[in-house]
Amino acid sequence: MKRFSWFNATSLTLGFAFLYVPMIILVVYSFNASKLVTVWAGFSTQWYGELIRNEEFLNAAWVTIKVAVMSSTIATVLGTMAAYVLVRAGRFNGRTLFSGMIYAPLVMPEVITGLSLLLLFIGIGLDRGVLTIVLAHTTFSMCYVSVVVSSRLVSFDKSLEEAALDLGCSPFEAFRLVTLPIIAPAVISGWLLAFTLSLDDLVIASFTTGPSATTLPIKIFSAVRLGVSPEINALSTIMIAIVTVGVITASLITKQAAVRQARDERMAERPA
Amino acid sequence: MRRFILIAVPYLWLVALFLIPFVIVLKISLSDVALARPPYMPQLDFAAGWEGFKAFFAALDFENFWFLTTDDLYWKAYLSSLQIALTSTVITLLVGYPIAYAMARAAPEWRPTLLMLVILPFWTSFLIRVYAWMGILSNEGLLNQFLLWLGLINEPLTILNTNTAVYIGIVYTYLPFMILPIYSALERMDDSLLEAAEDLGCSRLSAFWLVTIPLSKNGIIAGCFLVFIPVIGEFVIPSLLGGSGTLMIGKVLWEEFFSNRDWPVASAVAVILLLILVIPIILFQRNEQKQREAEG
Structure with a gap:
């Protein structure tokens, strides 16, 4: 921990910003009322409606x-x-x-x-x-x-x-x-x-x-x-949401399974 | 008997759907274009027996490969694929190393979360991640709006449909491939080595150069190959973010096949691409094997 400097904090922040900001922008603009993906014209879910139809x-x-x-x-x-x-x-x-x-x-x-x-x-x-x-x-x-x-x-x-x-x-x-x-x-x-x-x-x-x-x-x-089209943004958002929920659930399950396995192994190793 | 079935099923599957298709590509790359379905000749005529075989092999030649050497489009495409792959590998390393380093230095209870944040984009569609940049980099896009607002530029920069956009797209999508192997090398590093170096009079920076970098060498090499090898044949990024001036061999092959419908030339392009890739792939395998032996 002692070597965790400002340099490290900055590179983590910038690195993860680089990885995530483009996706966040994609998601935000899927709720844009305007057909133009680059101009913000208020909140709307109309593109999701069009996507479903x-x-x-x-x-x-x-x-x-x-x-x-x-x-x-x-x-x-x-x-x-x-x-x-x-x-x-x-x-x-x-x-x-x-x-x-x-x-x-x-x-x-x-x-x-x-x-x-x-x-x-x-x-x-x-x-x-x-x-x-x-x-x-x-x-x-x-x-x-x-x-x-x-x-x-x-x-x-x-x-x-x-x-x-x-x-x-x-x-x-x-x-x-x-x-x-x-x-x-x-x-x-x-x-x-x-x-x-x-x-x-x-x-x-x-x-x-x-x-x-x-x-x-x-x-x-x-x-x-x-x-670029707002419908594709809406579709991407749905896909990103599914993946995020899936990955987080899977990692929680594997974490639990690892904890359980470690406990079982300890039990098994205990002398009778 | 059971063992035989266990081996035979995946074996035959791969022979039928990996090896044989490959032989077909090789064969068609030696054939000529024909106005027929399928649009190449000669066709192997089994009914004609041995004579058919002889006629078939006699009609194969290296003409398509000669054609590739005469038209400088192909040379340029191979060279520029290699150059783009090399440059973007270096940029990805420069961007990825500090991130991997900071992750390995973070508190142990934070590391699994950070690791998951690097892996999460992996599971998200590649196409969507490339698409996300189209809206950002376009002339009216957010990056230009932001730079105009800051007053750094007076008129929008053209970034989308240039090689710059291709580099940004490659670095963005391949960054996790670089971070993960470097992180796993750095995480195993023993901190006391750095303390020893400093006790012996190294400055922090020279301890980094003399201890940290050499100890993460294998991670760096693995990361570089994991970026370099797939980028050479990349198709999606140059076709969505690149412009007409972006020459990459994956795109050339695609167009040769779908637009020009020249199957023999497309196959010849594929064979040469593969020959180019053999060298880095063998080097990569060797590095992996050396690492396994060092650990085992």
Whole structure:
């Protein structure tokens, strides 16, 4: 604490102002009565009303949520399997290629991922729409899930699993009854990460979608290209509000879970 | 058997939806444009058997790559992507380091909250965070209004649709990627080392240069790569905040594909972009591995 100087206080204040002021301005101007986003003309919620009546946005929001739920769920299953393979399966033929394919999508520019998947879908004659976006999103987000889950699996005490096996569990039962409950927080945060990545994605969705499916980011992007509009501000505000509530709730829950786990561990360690 | 299924399912998924698409890009980058659907040739004709294969490979060539070298648009786009990525990485480091440093020096009970405040923008839509700057930087935007009100300028500055706006957008959206690794390096630092340096006659500033900076080196390197690598292929920021003069390869690829409908050239652009990225990615992996070994 003694080294916490004025310099530090200033850099924290300026840094967080830089991170948050643009978003606050965005939120404030969503309640602006004027169509001009830059001139303040009094408080109004009319843009929210127009947003709710805008069918195109509602449809896009629905498509986006459907895609995000499906892709993040499949990605969580595949990603957890992949993490288990990376950490527990030992050596097998093609392991290097496998771990390469898990890490490469994390650093791959979205334009390349999008382009290559589109060329695949055209090559095999798959109609582009919700299905192709789900396939695309699942592929890159399963890699994020597997990174999150494998970091938890690495720090996990393998002897617990072995104990379950010694006591007569099948490998699957041992996974379900011992491993899964312990890695559950990582699996859940993997799912949340996959869900947000899917909600957020513009580039890969633009490449892999067809005329039948427009996601919210695609819709926002085409609206925003023409300039700033108060309806988009209103939409952004709703999205920011959902994320903020979600992140704060999640951090409170994990904090509670950590406290409970620490207490349980203390109880377990106490000599009988 | 179970083990086989466990390995095979994610493996095959990634082969089908990551590796094979990649091979297709490579193949199309060697093909020619054709007025057909799909708009490139040759097509592999399986029915023709071995002869079909031979004809197929004979028709592939590096013409598109030659084309990229003759038109200086592409050279300029690659170079300017690299230059924009490098400059914005340096700016992000200069902005991010003091924040990470101050966070690591804050009282321990405050750190989780500060950390959450850095991570929160991560979860907010990237598109929305870039969009937020459009209203601020435009000619009638709040920044210009503010500067006019202060009397610093007499007429609005043109910031939106210039490279300056692109830099602001990149620094803003990628700042958490820089702060987090530096913070985690600084947080682990032992304060007594600084006291020792000062006891041995270092001034505060030289203790910072000689102790703090070297100890946070790995965080700095990781942060820089985490900004530099994705920025090279960035599309959203240059297309919303940049102007017609902003050349970035992600945008060029997008336009080549969607506006010019030249798939072979778009694929060739993608292959070269990937070749450029291989070097920083390998360096980054090495740094990460070294760090893991040092900790383990």
